[in-house]
Amino acid sequence: DSGVTQTPKHLITATGQRVTLRCSPRSGDLSVYWYQQSLDQGLQFLIQYYNGEERAKGNILERFSAQQFPDLHSELNLSSLELGDSALYFCASSVGTSGGGETQYFGPGTRLLVL
Amino acid sequence: AQTVTQSQPEMSVQEAETVTLSCTYDTSESDYYLFWYKQPPSRQMILVIRQEAYKQQNATENRFSVNFQKAAKSFSLKISDSQLGDAAMYFCAYRRGDYAGGTSYGKLTFGQGTILTVHP
Numbered sequence: 721d722s723g724v725t726q727t728p729k730h731l732i733t734a735t736g737q738r739v740t741l742r743c744s745p746r747s748g749d750l751s752v753y754w755y756q757q758s759l760d761q762g763l764q765f766l767i768q769y770y771n772g773e774e775r776a777k778g779n780i781l782e783r784f785s786a787q788q789f790p791d792l793h794s795e796l797n798l799s800s801l802e803l804g805d806s807a808l809y810f811c812a813s814s815v816g817t818s819g820g821g822e823t824q825y826f827g828p829g830t831r832l833l834v835l
Numbered sequence: 836a837q838t839v840t841q842s843q844p845e846m847s848v849q850e851a852e853t854v855t856l857s858c859t860y861d862t863s864e865s866d867y868y869l870f871w872y873k874q875p876p877s878r879q880m881i882l883v884i885r886q887e888a889y890k891q892q893n894a895t896e897n898r899f900s901v902n903f904q905k906a907a908k909s910f911s912l913k914i915s916d917s918q919l920g921d922a923a924m925y926f927c928a929y930r931r932g933d934y935a936g937g938t939s940y941g942k943l944t945f946g947q948g949t950i951l952t953v954h955p
Binding site: 722751753755762763764765768770775776778808810812814823824825826828829831 | 872877878879880881882885926941942943944945946947948
């Protein structure tokens with residue numbers, strides 16, 4: 721158990737819908753990262769937040785948005801869902817901004833299926 | 836942009852034997868970190884080992900060791916005395932160094948993964 725929690729574990733929804741994925745980092749970690757794992761794209765970095773502020777952005781679609789709240793939990797919002805958004809979404813956390821090669825601890829993931 | 840390549844989609848090994856998983860990467864930066872992550876059937880991503888590019892000594896963690904060849908941009912993972920619990924997908928990952936510039940140095944760039952099967 722990495723100490724990172726993600727809810728829900730599974731999510732099934734329809735095209736055009738909007739969903740919210742939630743992540744709670746390990747106690748004391750200030751950074752949260754979101755990654756997407758799909759069959760065709762592999763594991764891709766989406767976005768990083770550090771202590772409530774956006775720190776880095778990857779290949780995140782405009783239909784996707786995220787935020788980190790004062791209690792440091794984070795939410796990833798996916799809207800206007802398409803079939804291709806079906807994937808495993810991981811949240812990871814680290815103590816700081818990942819400087820010094822510090823370890824990113826991954827949560828168990830949320831499996832999203834868009835029908 | 837940095838890229839990470841794992842040329843072996845699948846590998847297999849007999850229990851108690853040794854196996855090496857390959858990884859190459861492309862970068863113009865001199866300051867970076869490399870990682871191997873394990874993803875068992877549970878889908879949890881677990882850090883196996885990490886290497887700082889500025890360190891010449893290869894990292895070792897119990898039965899896991901790496902062969903880091905900076906000039907060749909190669910970072911292979913050796914698993915000794917393989918166990919059934921080692922069966923998983925293994926991902927090689929790259930992270931820019933703290934002084935590489937820009938703000939995306941927390942981002943991990945992953946390879947495509949290698950599925951490792953361990954035969955009893």
